[in-house]
Amino acid sequence: MKMIESSRQVLVCQNRTCRKQNSAKVLAAFEKFSPSEVEVVASSCLGQCGNGPMVLVLPEEVWYNAVCPEEVAAITEQHLRGGKPVEKMLYRKFHRLSN
Ligand code: FES
Numbered sequence: 162m163k164m165i166e167s168s169r170q171v172l173v174c175q176n177r178t179c180r181k182q183n184s185a186k187v188l189a190a191f192e193k194f195s196p197s198e199v200e201v202v203a204s205s206c207l208g209q210c211g212n213g214p215m216v217l218v219l220p221e222e223v224w225y226n227a228v229c230p231e232e233v234a235a236i237t238e239q240h241l242r243g244g245k246p247v248e249k250m251l252y253r254k255f256h257r258l259s260n
Contacts, residue, residue: 169199171241172217176206179213183230187214190233199241212252224252 173188191201207215209226216225216236223246225236232250240246246256 168220169241170202170219171195171199172202172204172207172219174205174207174209174213174215175203176210178206178210179215182213182227184214186230187216187228187233190230191216191237194234194237196237196241209252209254212254215252218246221246222255224255225250226252226254 171191173184173191175184175188188201188203195201204217207217209215209224212226214226214228216228217223218225218240223240225247228236228250232247236247236250
């Protein structure tokens with residue numbers, strides 16, 4: 162079992178359905194672009210199959226869905242480094258539009 166060393170984690174689902182939707186490349190992009198203090202985790206199913214690739218940022222529980230590898234840099238810059246979730250990319254099932 163992997164020890165959790167940082168308080169911030171990005172879970173990128175690598176289970177079957179998300180893998181079919183290119184989640185391995187999304188994981189690779191997070192590993193490339195994330196700040197070193199953020200732990201990037203290849204997770205098992207996040208329970209949202211078919212809406213993926215699913216990404217969950219902890220501890221704030223911010224969800225992104227249908228993430229493309231090309232979009233990862235925006236999440237790492239604006240959210241992981243800047244502290245502001247990328248509103249337009251949030252998973253609408255769990256995050257309502259603010260207006
Ligand atoms: S396979 Fe990714 S959420 Fe279930």
